[in-house]
Amino acid sequence: MKMQRQSLARTLAAFLVLLLPTLPSAQPATKAPAAQGPKAKVRIVATGGTIAGAQGDSGSYGYKSGAFKVEDLIQGVPHLDTLAKLSGEQVVNIGSQDMNDAVWLKLAARVNALLASPDVDGIVVTHGTDTLEETAYFLDLVVKSDKPVVLVGSMRPATAISADGPANLYNGVAVAASPEARGRGVLVVINDEIHAARNVTKMNTTNVETFHSPNRGPAGLVNTGAITWMDPVDKKHTKATEFSVKGLKTLPRVDILYAHANMSPDLIEAAVDNGAQGLVIAGVGDGNMTQASIDALEKVQREHGVAVVRSSRVPTGLVLRDNEINDDQKGFVASGEFNPPKSRVLLQLALTKTCKPDRIQRMFDEY
Template identity: 40%
Template sequence: MRKKANIVVIGTGGTIAGRGETASNTSAYACSVLTIDRILAAIPEVSSLANLRAEQLMQTGSENFNNEHLLKIGKRVSEVLKDNDVDGVIVTHGTDTIEETAYFLHLTLKSVKPVVVVGSMRPPSAMSSDASLNLYDAIAVAIAPASRGKGTLVVANNEIHTARDVMKTNSFKLEAFRSPYGALGYVAEGEPRYYRMPSRDHTVLTEWSIDRIEILPKVDIVYAYGALGEEVIGTVASEANGLIYAGTGNGNVAEHIVGPLVAATRQGLHVVRASRTGNGVVIRNGTQPDDDYGWIVVDDQAPQKARILLMLAMLSNPDKRCALQAAFYRY
């Protein structure tokens, strides 16, 4: 019989810690009211999977998370992973920005131990809640030897996703989380089954360590739309170090926005062209002469993921745009 793994479950709030007035409240409920101890106590089956230690790091919906929250979570997870008696870490998290936190951990943690970020679309009090099963599956993934070395994972709806790719694609349905290239695998009857590997560098292969990061550069996102005014670019440029421009289609930029973006770039703002579609590749020097303008393209990153990567890349190469572009092709 295999010795039970030691897993630390870190609670941060979210729907998985929520409670509705009635069982029919699947979308209207109080968020972040249950402690991680109460959540685990409601799933007695998890005690057979691993030796669990719970801690409440914070208690709020992930829509409130800023860079300070990312750093707080990352530093605590890193500290826990250094304990030789700990085999893996689970972070319970609100689903609104779970993909951002998970990707930040994916790029900054220096460990091959499994780290799984998990949430739920319905609170534990709701009919057909996914909270208990998602957490049970997350523990099953965290204890699996096959999960080592795959970076940070997100478990939802019986699927295992790499933090790099996964995105929330629906506001209320259980099958809200999707990866453009598909899940890494599934959890069937409590057993993880992997079918593909993350292909881009992560964790121990990146140039960033959460232990050495104290502050993150300010990067904003501007979404293109038909009536977007050029004054928005000036406002962002006056406050931010970087800008993800989520253009239409293949990162297209309207004619009246090109000038302000070029001017902001010459003043030192790092401009990254992305697509508001959230899927597909933005081609360098495709719809815009990026080389001439000094712009960067995301490759296939969604705007919210590109923001995380640009913040980190600017820590290493604050002024070298060629190095920033290389980061989008490497990670």
């Protein structure tokens, strides 16, 4: 197994060295930004995903996530060490479709511990793209430092033709090493763009330009280490939040239910019967749903104290409070800018503090 991994690492490194100079976005990597003062100390925390994936021998579309370890990724990107003093560690090595609450808590605790050390100036987390936006926003709410935390991923595995992971990792390290990244909250760097964790979402199944911040736009641009910043997020994050993972062993269960024509209320009842403390509805339009479902949600909120958040299956726009449904009367929360996955993350953490709709609504407005 060890020999196989070493072989894979050599193959990856050799492949990337040959490939990167042919890519327009990678050519200037030979001209790293000029160092000014001591190099920042950046820790790369790996969790697996496509960025560490390898295709099969046939070169087919399929691939295995997490085939490479963090050391392989660092060694496979030319000139990466010119940006910062690097170190790495492997927290888990999974495809992000298998990301779960236990890994979130483990990752957050480790990130906070690293950021508390004077030997770490910034962190890059490598992550699969399927749930990257959720992990990024979770960290944005529970990280207790203004030091940069940057998540990177890729849409193509490390051994694919035109692999995008190396450039994303290069740019991610550049952002994590930048003093201007401090205090901006957790960031996602991918496809030459920088996004705030609260705003970014995956918009395409396979394209490399899949990540966008549809309502607010990117937080910045980065091309082979050269960074241009946009306006920072005007919402609370990291040190300014009321949330903490310290002492937490589990998170409250929150389920997402997808609204559609003829939506049945029995899914609502089933979720609550199976232990859901909160429900996020990916509603139609402005967070709407069938009248039977509205009635069922009002009942579980009133009788069981289940927190109900109305979000939308529509990719852009806001779900406004009391716009189509009387949220005040029914005890519902309107998600505002947050899509269903982000709403779930915030609701899980909100439920560690309260189950009162008015307090949860305040959190959705402030964060």
